[in-house]
Amino acid sequence: MAEAILQARGITRAFGAFKAVDGVDLDVREGEIHALIGPNGAGKTTCFNLLTGDMPVTAGEIRFDGASITKLATHEIARRGLVRSYQISSIFPAFTALNNVRFALQQQRSSNFDFWRSELRLERFNDRAMELLEDLGLAQWAHARAGDLPYGRKRALEIATTLALDPKLILLDEPTSGMGREDIGRVTELIRKIAKGRSVLMVEHNLPVVQGLCDRVTVLARGRVIAQGNYAEVAGNDLVVEAYLGTAHA
């Protein structure tokens, strides 16, 4: 069995008396696509925020790639190779698509405080940035203003930017939300492609996508893990059926 690249133990986030995430244990193994599912308000996005340091944990420990990241800041966690994408496409609207990707590539070099140098130095990242845009079918939009791209393309651009950091683990927050059937198909293919040689943890509402794509599934309800396993195991679990149908009929 492959080693777990991400291990969360008993992570908890309380807002006053309310525990949005309550003692969650989560293992993402190296090389797998792992889905985090659950009804609305189950704590999936909060879980992501805890893993990436966007929000501090109230209790619990998170280990990534063999070291504790519980107390690290978001940018430090990102530098270790755990990078997320957001539920609402998070791009730099006034930059060209190429510059969006180049900005991520620029991070891995140390010259970013050099305020006396010309930005033309950054052009050495252009080739790699173009490659990434091509991989995601964005080559023809390379010089378009990112804010002007259609929704699905913005999404793809955000993933290209995330990939530019060459992360060991990618967190995708609802990658197919708000997409039509065709876009969903394309993004699913894309995720399968980018998952080669790295691990993916994704929040996803679309269960057919989860079924077709994910190696393992963790189900959250009211801040707790109620089931974990492959899709078939989880789908047959009584607690999961109750959590989904229970809320669906409420």
Added chain:
Amino acid sequence: MSDTNAPRIAVGSPKARHILGFEPARFVAFVLFVAVVALAPMVVYPYFLMRVYCFIIFALAYNLLLGFTGLMSFGHAAFFGMGGYLCGWAAREWGLPFELAVLTGTVTAGLMGLVFGWIAIRRTGLYFAMITLALAQMVYFVALQADFTGGENGMQRIPRGTLLGFFDLSDPTILYWTIGVLTLFSVYAVNRIVHSPFGQVLRAIRENPVRAKSLGYNVDRYKLLSFTISAALTGFAASLKAVIFGISTLSDIDVMTSTEVVLITLVGGIGTIFGSVVGAFLILSMEHFLAPYGPWLLLVEGVVFMLFVLVFRRGIVGGLQDWLKRPL
């Protein structure tokens, strides 16, 4: 950040080679400005021009923060005031030469910026602006009470000294050219900062600070450095002004000075280089011509402010660059 405020020209559009670090259209603007600096004293009172130049540098410093980093400060009068006082004090009491006196004012403002910034970047948006305002008001109070500033009388008899120990700055022509060249150099330097790898990070932070952080950038540190550079350059502008006019007063450190630089930046164009130049010329000319009408000036400035906020948010140079589709 809402997309509606973002520049319409995409950052990173393919472009021709830079000239002196300027994009071609900006280089043309720079050449025009060099011509203005060279020829204007034949028709305009040089001391008025030098006053405008100081505010150009001030506005460049402010625009670096507001236009290129996306941070709104209401406290820049503190750096402007204290920079001027410390430069004046260094020249008059310590007998430091021109260069070192100006350096003293610049470093003082920079250090204040480091402290202000360190406190203020813990919050964003309106709260950030309010912290800078509160800190600046505290500094104003110190300036009002302390003996060394001369209180209501201002710090007077600041000597000009000599440039490089040789050029006598009490000669108006030498003074004018010194200030003119330093202003041109400031335009060059700020354009260079904005178009450096560091400037690229600043603009990304303006666009989307959350995403910049999630891509591994220590956003707070970049904001702090930007704030410190902006404050230091503000102190530089104030130091020159103290040397030119031989006086630093409470009006330099008053909150009105903070709003004045906001107005200059807004009218010229937030996030443009030459907006600072155009804005400073316009607003200071307006103040000059309306000065005899006293409080009416404030009313007119208020109307201008609202006009630009409501119908012309990109400012004059911002509007021009949208129309030309070239960064200015």
